[in-house]
Amino acid sequence: MSSAVSSFRLLAKRSYATRSGSSSRKNTSNMPRTKIAQKPPTRPTDPLIEATTTKSLDDGELTFIHRAPPTAPTPHSTTMAPSSPLLRPPTVAKGPVRLPPLLRPSEYVAPPPRMSDEQLAELQRLRALDPEKWTRSRLAEKFNCTSHFVALKAAMQPSQRKKANKEFDAKIEAVKEQWGHRKTLIREIAAKRKTFW
Numbered sequence: 001m002s003s004a005v006s007s008f009r010l011l012a013k014r015s016y017a018t019r020s021g022s023s024s025r026k027n028t029s030n031m032p033r034t035k036i037a038q039k040p041p042t043r044p045t046d047p048l049i050e051a052t053t054t055k056s057l058d059d060g061e062l063t064f065i066h067r068a069p070p071t072a073p074t075p076h077s078t079t080m081a082p083s084s085p086l087l088r089p090p091t092v093a094k095g096p097v098r099l100p101p102l103l104r105p106s107e108y109v110a111p112p113p114r115m116s117d118e119q120l121a122e123l124q125r126l127r128a129l130d131p132e133k134w135t136r137s138r139l140a141e142k143f144n145c146t147s148h149f150v151a152l153k154a155a156m157q158p159s160q161r162k163k164a165n166k167e168f169d170a171k172i173e174a175v176k177e178q179w180g181h182r183k184t185l186i187r188e189i190a191a192k193r194k195t196f197w
Contacts, residue, residue, distance in 0.1 A: 112144050127154035
């Protein structure tokens with residue numbers, strides 16, 4: 001009795017396994033695709049192939065290949081009135097033209113008037129006479145020009161420049177002598193750190 005029951009169970013298991021396998025195969029065949037079908041890349045034909053004409057010589061050693069342009073030029077396009085907007089002359093706008101804003105604030109200031117030869121000679125004379133009194137900023141204010149223009153047109157003599165540099169260095173050293181120990185140490189550390197840049 002027990003052997004008959006065990007054999008029945010075995011047959012039931014086998015038949016169940018067979019049915020499940022067939023059903024799983026059937027279900028997988030009906031399942032939707034996980035990947036999208038890709039269209040093969042198109043290969044457009046060369047439009048110039050049909051418009052190509054070949055001509056060979058009688059001996060066959062030389063062949064001429066002629067390809068006509070894809071589009072023939074329109075007869076309405078001339079030099080004076082081209083059909084392409086890139087070849088047309090620029091149109092002149094009527095009325096005031098709005099321009100973009102200037103980049104630097106100094107460009108909004110009108111440039112100073114041009115200096116005459118007499119004024120330039122006077123500027124150079126004052127600069128050479130007493131450079132300590134007539135500094136670049138003072139001359140620029142007097143003649144309505146920039147200090148850079150004064151430096152270009154009325155530069156100091158090398159001897160005067162060395163003397164002015166020595167006086168400036170002496171003033172700096174006098175200021176440094178009034179520094180305390182902490183400020184002097186901080187400046188020396190900063191100068192030492194700057195050498196490693």
